[in-house]
Amino acid sequence: MTAQGRTESLRRRANEAFRPAAYDDLHLQAPEMLDDRIGRSRRTPMLVRSAVIALLALTVAPLAPQSVAADWADPSKVLRIAFPTDVSGFDPAGTQETYATVVEGRIFDALYQWDYLARPFKFVPSIATGMPEISADGRIWMIRIRQDIYFADDPAFGGKKRELVAADFVYAWKRIVDPRVRSPNSDLLEHKIVGLDAAVEKAKSSGRFDYDAEVQGLRAADRYTLRLELSQPDYTFLEILDNTALRAVAREVIEKYADASGRAMRNPVGTGPYRLKEWQAGHRIVLEPNPGYRDERFPPAPVNADSGVKAVADSMKGKRLPQIGRIDIAIIEETNPRLLMFNAGQLDMLDLPGDVAPKMIDDKGTLLPEYTAKGMRLERATELAVTFAYFNMEDPVVGGYSPEKVALRRAICSAYNLPDEIRVIRNDQALKATQPLPPDVEGHVPGYKGLSPYDPTTARALLDKFGYRDRDGDGFRELPDGKPLTIHQLSLVGAVYRQYDDLWLKSMREVGIRMDFQVMTFPEAFKAAHAGQLQLSSFGWNGDVADDFMRLFYGPYAGAGNISRFKNAEYDALYEKSHRTPDTRERNKLYEAMTKIVSAQAPWCTNVYRISNTVVAPQIRGYRKNVHYFLTPWEYLDIDTTARAARRQ
Template identity: 40%
Template sequence: MGTALAQPSPATTAAPAAEKAPIKTLRYAFRVAETGFDPAQVTDLYSRTITAGIFDAPLRYAQLARPFKLEPSGCEMPEVSPDHRVFTFTVRKGLYFAPDPAFKGVKRELVAADYVYAIKRHYDPANKSGNLYVLQNAGVLGLDALREQALKTKQPFDYNREVEGLKVLDKYRWQITLKGPNPRFIHSLADPMVGAVAREVVEFYGDKIMEHPVGTAAWMLKNDEWRRSSRIVLVKNPHFRDEFYNEEPPADRPDLQAMAAKLKGRKLPMIDRIEIAIIEESQPRWLAFVKGEADLTEEVPAEFAGIAMPNGQLAPNLAKRGMQMNRYVRADAVVSYFNLEDPTVGGLQPAQVALRRAISLGTNLDQEIRLVRKGQAKAAQGLIAPQTFGFSPRFKSEMGEYDPAKAKALLDLHGFVDRDGDGWRERPDGSPLEITYHTQPDGQNRALSELWQKNMDRLGIRIRFKLAKWPENLKAARAGKLQMWGVSWSASIPDAEDHLGLAYSANIGQANYARFKLPEYDQLFERQRQLPDGPERQALLERMDKLLVAYMPYKVHVNRVFTDMTQPWVIGHDRNIFRRDFWQYLDIDPALQAQAGR
């Protein structure tokens, strides 16, 4: 991109001005709209992707390291007590927040109190944190009592009160103490939900804080170009520290080693600007990439997989244009949850469990994978996701089984039969059996709804669909207002606890959309949390997964396989599924971009 220069007057002569470096802009799209940018409030993947680029969590995952490895971000690696209860952090000196009117012209340094404040914000009832369960499950000493006091008295949350479990030790050091051992808690401190927040920024913007993210990481929101649910623009944080590319790829990836050698020592971030369009429909999202209007596409839409990568290989016409492909298994699970508090599909009585199991058995995953997902997924056997500790490729269960005859037999046995001869089953008490499935108005969800309709028609179960935008469904799901909803859950840490927490009763109203409550499951969840990784913990995790198959609060459909594609001028792309803010490791070759006419 060039800048027009004024011509010198005939009476003067001047040395030619140095050509201004082109502004490197990365353009791509989200398939779902953002909800906002406050780490204490957002829970969806897309908003959290933005907050990961703006706010420094204490730690982060090294971009290319495999197996996944934690490294310093806003803090140095912590001192951890032998019993994994006390974590002492030191903030890296010389880190500064992006400029903002809240600082009144002062360059504001990151300090220990910012992390303590950021964590406390999750306990403030006013913020309605959807991630609070992560900290509560870990058992940070004293913070639950502080929250209960605010709830009981209806007084503002007391941020100034020090608690045993969360302390500022000095300007740069802070400490977090848990009730009991938790060997994996440290992974939660690489999550953008605990990104450092300046108190004066929150107080300056008040209830508009979701629209004004201000952090110390590489990026800042360009508010004057942000168009809600349409376009998000990020630019470099001018106060970002000096950080240089120094990634260490695995020994068995010579391609990544060559890439890392090429980029080694480069100042981060290497690009200047990120433009993210919100494009919910797959076709325009894919066409924007093919036409060169986007520099990368995350998750090539399933309906175009056969064109873009027949038999899992980059299509010759795309390869000829120099496009690159990165294929990987997501640490996620696509689920349909049943609201266990709903009178039709909920409950733990044998008949109600049989109904959910029958619906699961009547769900044709092979057709879903072939017809809707175009082979870009594998049938799931349980809730534990690939690429996390606890996942076993040998584990097989009824979750991945399709058997409509068995499903019908289960329904008949438990009294879900057609009493009036109209072709539709009634409930055991004779009342109508009808389920309502909430979904979104995009192409893939329409195709999934059509398949649901066929599957339920085959069982004689009425099903109707209710459409809403994704953020609206998310809000209603957390409030327990939806009977059924389909959603994917991406792990934020490489451990099974992230997914198994979806069924822990303490997480009802947050991650536990199914509102599942089973004492045996809760006891196992709490017990495994204190154990180190090993055979004993693995056995407990598998027992929990089997309980979820037996009671079926979630029908787990598939584990997705993603394929990202980049234009030939994009350098340095390799997906780390536990790093949302991959942009700072990318570069753009302006010469190749210009050669392509972009």
């Protein structure tokens, strides 16, 4: 599918939205006074990519929370899956790791989401009643939310049902920029909303963010209407509204459970289909259905659906969401134990890492016969993600913009044996990344060569030319001033990462660069990256649209999404212009120019676009791979308990 095809619906909706609103927004009434329990403020964070529940095709009459129906969330149906890493917690304002946001996506509702079944992909309302109403100048946005949405019951609400209101989004979004919270997702809103930056500066001066003070560009126009005033027209803003970070939280919950940093990482309370039942850090995460979840049904197949989509829709026709009564997530860092558990029937789905792919699929990307004979099926796609090694641009050794610093970074990228990573470690379950934007994201430049390919000869020549030479004959180069040169690379816990370490070590030795490793858990590494404490580190990033990736190099976002802390005035100007540019083709030209700057300055070594292989056991119903969801939303799945019993025999 082409990039233009996959985003056609979104662009059409966004462009249609920038029309004169059917009201005179200069004469809007002041927000109604909300009851003091909820009439205060809002919060939220992030990116990897996630989204939530409910589809545009559903027509649901407003309902108050009701008793659990007999056809809903069968407690005997337990979905067993595994994560390769633990999470730091479940506060949307405090997290950005992929697996944390996957769980948060089941607990907290999005305003908008990617339609689960539609192909080409469609961006549709979730708990919003429709697309935003936008003023003629593109700056005033009115987003109306549904009136049948309730938070899961929690002691923070004093035994009362707690309805979701527009003020909850105001509070959640303010939390993202609260200096005390130090959200890694603050770049989603910084410099975009009238009055919000001033509120942040005031909080920095006073030491406290005033959640009760009105922000001109972020307020509740009434109980169910969110009113936004953007600093300037932004033709990419719609695309971030599915972000996990921008989901509503209740102020009462945060004030009851927040730690010293203002984060409530262990007590997520949302309006989504599931709630957190148990979290044993490093071992297990358990979700259970939210008893107050509204009546949502599995969506019908789109008119243009292929036979596969129709079969999925038919198998789930009319079913209330969610069907599964428990999500049991084991934290298993090593890949082989996950494979063994799947083979033993102890896991229902397996996202197959490249290092064990040959044990289940052949070189044509087809599931091996011994698995198809058991009714297993494979769904495969190139992820909307890129892996990369980033340099800390503020580091005295690898950072900076002088020619010798750029040469060092480019040499390291050229010296790294990426072909061996793809062929040996990933077993060809990846494509070489030439640019930050993955192939199916609009703005990707087909045929672009990117940074120099693997070429240790060129790397050595670059190092020689700019004064990185072996002066003492020990086989390793020194800095141009004669001081020792050692590159400190992050490594993560897990056997597969030892393979990457060995490959990096061998690659650097071939060009005379000494390297050592700092070993951390993923949550530790995530925290260190945002604090600017790593010199060279490899990560992956999931997104949906171009801005999800291009904002990672925007100077004002340094330390938030921009973990490389890259700053380039020309890039920043192009990035800002991309937000003001309504024409897709013109915006893509800007993305190409930005990509060339990144390639020239090399704050990243772009590594691979991963191929996702998901093996699904025969008892799973409702599964359809959608690349806009890193993991399939579990509320759309069901389990055939008879088929599960047969598999275990």
